[in-house]
Amino acid sequence: MEDTASVVVRPAVLTDAAGIARAHVESWRTTYRGIVPDGFLDGMDPERQQARWQRLLDHRDTTVWVAERSGVIVGHASGGPQRGGAFPGWPGEVYSIYLTRAAQGFGTGARLWRHTTESLRHAGLMPFVVWVLTQNPTVRFYEHMGGQRLAERPVAIGGVDLPEAAYGFIDAR
Numbered sequence: 184m185e186d187t188a189s190v191v192v193r194p195a196v197l198t199d200a201a202g203i204a205r206a207h208v209e210s211w212r213t214t215y216r217g218i219v220p221d222g223f224l225d226g227m228d229p230e231r232q233q234a235r236w237q238r239l240l241d242h243r244d245t246t247v248w249v250a251e252r253s254g255v256i257v258g259h260a261s262g263g264p265q266r267g268g269a270f271p272g273w274p275g276e277v278y279s280i281y282l283t284r285a286a287q288g289f290g291t292g293a294r295l296w297r298h299t300t301e302s303l304r305h306a307g308l309m310p311f312v313v314w315v316l317t318q319n320p321t322v323r324f325y326e327h328m329g330g331q332r333l334a335e336r337p338v339a340i341g342g343v344d345l346p347e348a349a350y351g352f353i354d355a356r
C-alpha cells in the first residue's frame with residue numbers, strides 16, 4: 184500500500200523541469216497507449232519535453248504544482264489563462280494533470296487539482312476549462328470533480344484526428 188503522507192505536493196521551481204518531463208512522458212505512454220499512435224508515444228523525447236517545461240516554468244502566468252515522493256517527481260498539474268479563447272467568460276484553464284501509473288489512485292491527483300484550481304482562483308481565473316481526449320477514462324475524474332461538458336472538437340496527434348472534449352468548472356471541488 185502507498186504511504187500517501189509521504190507524497191509532497193508543492194509549487195514547482197525551475198530545477199523541476201527534468202523531473203516533470205520524465206514523469207509526464209511516462210504518464211503519456213501508459214495513459215494513451217491504444218489511443219494515440221505508438222509511433223508518437225515512443226518518439227516522445229524527455230529532453231525535448233524538459234526544454235518545453237523550462238520555458239513554461241519561466242512563464243509567470245502559468246502555475247505549476249508537482250507531486251514528489253522521496254525526492255522523485257511523480258506528477259504535476261498546470262494551469263493559467265484560457266488558451267485559444269474559444270469560451271468567453273471562462274478566463275482560466277487547467278492545462279495538464281499527470282501522475283505516473285504507480286502514483287495514481289491514492290488521492291494525489293485530488294491534491295494537485297485542489298492546489299492548481301486554488302491558484303487559478305487567486306489569479307482571478309475562475310471559472311475555468313479543461314480539455315481531455317474523450318477516450319481517456321480521466322473524463323470520469325473531471326466529471327467527479329464537478330465538470331460539465333461544454334464542447335467537442337477534433338485534435339491532431341501523431342497524424343490522426345482524435346476527439347477531445349472541453350469540461351467547464353464553475354466551482355471546482
Ligand SMILES: CC(C)(COP(=O)(O)OP(=O)(O)OC[C@H]1O[C@@H](n2cnc3c(N)ncnc32)[C@H](O)[C@@H]1OP(=O)(O)O)[C@@H](O)C(=O)NCCC(=O)NCCS
Pocket residue numbers: 210214279280281282283286287288289290291292293294314315316319320321322323324327
Ligand atoms: C487523473 C489523475 C491525475 C487523477 O489522480 P489520482 O491520484 O489517480 O486520483 P485520486 O486518487 O486523487 O482520486 C480523486 C477522486 O477522483 C476519483 N477518480 C480518479 N480517477 C478516476 C477515474 N478515472 N474514473 C472515475 N473516478 C476517478 C477517485 O475515485 C477519487 O474519488 P473520491 O473523491 O470519492 O475519493 C491520474 O489518475 C492520472 O494521472 N491519470 C492519467 C493522466 C491523465 O489522464 N491526465 C489527464 C489528461 S487530460
